[in-house]
Amino acid sequence: MSRIVIVGGSLGGLRATEALLAKGWEGGIVVIGAERHPPYTRPPLSKGLLAAAPDLAAVELRRRPDTGAVDWRFGVSAVHADLEARRLTLSDGSVIAYDGIVAATGVRPRRLPEHLTDNGFTLRTLDDCTALRPLLNQGTRLAIVGAGFIGCEIAATASGLGCSVDVIALDRTPMVLPLSEVVGTAIRRRHEARGIRFHLGRSVQAVDSSPSGHVLSLDDGSRVECDVFVEAIGSQPCVEWLEGNGLDLANGVECDNSMRMGGRSGAVAVGDVARFPNPLFDDVPRRVEHWQMATETAARAAATLLADLSGTPTEPKPFRPLPWFWSDQFEMKLQSFGSPALGEHIEVLEGDLAGEAAIGYYRGKQLVGVVLLGMPKAAPRLRREILDSLTLEPA
Ligand SMILES: Cc1cc2nc3c(=O)[nH]c(=O)nc-3n(C[C@H](O)[C@H](O)[C@H](O)COP(=O)(O)OP(=O)(O)OC[C@H]3O[C@@H](n4cnc5c(N)ncnc54)[C@H](O)[C@@H]3O)c2cc1C
Numbered sequence: 001m002s003r004i005v006i007v008g009g010s011l012g013g014l015r016a017t018e019a020l021l022a023k024g025w026e027g028g029i030v031v032i033g034a035e036r037h038p039p040y041t042r043p044p045l046s047k048g049l050l051a052a053a054p055d056l057a058a059v060e061l062r063r064r065p066d067t068g069a070v071d072w073r074f075g076v077s078a079v080h081a082d083l084e085a086r087r088l089t090l091s092d093g094s095v096i097a098y099d100g101i102v103a104a105t106g107v108r109p110r111r112l113p114e115h116l117t118d119n120g121f122t123l124r125t126l127d128d129c130t131a132l133r134p135l136l137n138q139g140t141r142l143a144i145v146g147a148g149f150i151g152c153e154i155a156a157t158a159s160g161l162g163c164s165v166d167v168i169a170l171d172r173t174p175m176v177l178p179l180s181e182v183v184g185t186a187i188r189r190r191h192e193a194r195g196i197r198f199h200l201g202r203s204v205q206a207v208d209s210s211p212s213g214h215v216l217s218l219d220d221g222s223r224v225e226c227d228v229f230v231e232a233i234g235s236q237p238c239v240e241w242l243e244g245n246g247l248d249l250a251n252g253v254e255c256d257n258s259m260r261m262g263g264r265s266g267a268v269a270v271g272d273v274a275r276f277p278n279p280l281f282d283d284v285p286r287r288v289e290h291w292q293m294a295t296e297t298a299a300r301a302a303a304t305l306l307a308d309l310s311g312t313p314t315e316p317k318p319f320r321p322l323p324w325f326w327s328d329q330f331e332m333k334l335q336s337f338g339s340p341a342l343g344e345h346i347e348v349l350e351g352d353l354a355g356e357a358a359i360g361y362y363r364g365k366q367l368v369g370v371v372l373l374g375m376p377k378a379a380p381r382l383r384r385e386i387l388d389s390l391t392l393e394p395a
Pocket residue numbers: 007008009010011012013032033034035041042043044045046076077078079104105106107123124125150238241270271272273288289290291292294324325326327328
């Protein structure tokens with residue numbers, strides 16, 4: 001029987017499995033997942049789940065009944081794929097021969113230099129959340145290194161739990177990429193109004209730990225004392241297992257617009273690990289770490305893989321998914337459509353930045369992204385507007 005192996009047993013792996021089955025794959029599917037948990041959803045890890053008690057049942061992704069026939073192997077990782085020979089070696093020493101392969105290995109947190117990380121926490125997995133949650137209580141002094149989305153979400157959640165929060169970041173504005181200085185500053189003010197302190201344009205030079213806590217020494221000579229510190233300085237794609245195949249693995253695995261890794265037949269990638277060109281914007285391959293993108297890339301990749309394995313033509317229509325993500329910080333619901341990071345200038349389209357607002361991001365005259373602070377009812381209309389703009393040729 002023909003076999004497809006899916007490496008990565010979380011959102012992208014599950015969505016790829018579902019898409020293959022929905023498109024009529026009748027061969028075997030083996031899913032290899034490094035985590036010991038079945039597929040679960042990560043966004044609540046820095047939001048509701050961190051505020052409550054971490055619990056797999058609250059985040060486990062419901063699997064369709066037909067995925068019951070799939071061979072799910074959790075707690076084991078892929079260590080090497082030989083794409084030419086179509087063989088995958090696992091951490092338990094076993095080797096799986098396959099016909100088609102899906103890379104769905106996502107990313108892991110980037111860490112501070114080794115001498116600083118001994119006592120730092122990260123937040124990517126349910127186990128990370130389970131380890132961190134009991135330490136965040138009324139009065140806990142929490143330092144967060146990194147002021148991106150995850151850092152700011154942790155700050156907001158921890159502040160809601162009564163923690164005293166410091167955020168340290170090299171950037172001069174939180175979430176500056178993709179939101180811009182103006183919007184990042186407006187959000188920073190909301191955090192500061194809740195008592196969160198920012199140390200921006202600063203790096204951590206040393207960490208001194210003792211039974212009474214940690215002292216983080218910053219590059220301007222200042223010090224931040226804390227009971228717990230979290231590193232939230234970005235991510236690193238999990239691609240080591242693909243080395244030795246001549247693929248471009250700089251910042252994720254480079255794919256073509258059909259999601260084939262390096263254009264290779266029978267080998268596709270999905271989700272956070274995949275770097276692919278989206279002609280909605282241009283022909284530059286980019287990774288998109290959005291929950292929704294795992295689903296969209298999985299559908300496209302599954303169609304490509306099945307076409308390759310059956311020797312039929314690939315879907316001729318270009319793959320042009322509109323990126324979308326959300327973030328919850330305090331009572332603020334942020335939604336983003338398109339690719340604000342590509343914007344060269346911004347314009348407040350509706351509302352004002354101190355309250356609810358819709359912000360447009362323009363490349364030349366073309367609207368390439370829209371961010372909503374609140375204003376959920378405007379979302380469908382502005383989503384339509386940006387799609388209309390992106391399907392026009394740039395001016
Ligand atoms: C705290 C947090 C909050 C988030 N909030 C939002 C949000 O509000 N909105 C939004 O749009 N997105 C959010 N995201 C991003 C979203 O969760 C990701 O885009 C999504 O999880 C990507 O799915 P994935 O399957 O590609 O990768 P992952 O979910 O990372 O899954 C990859 C899996 O592969 C496994 N793996 C890695 N290497 C190997 C190997 N060699 N062998 C076998 N298995 C391996 C990993 O252990 C992991 O289980 C958030 C992410 C985090 C961490």
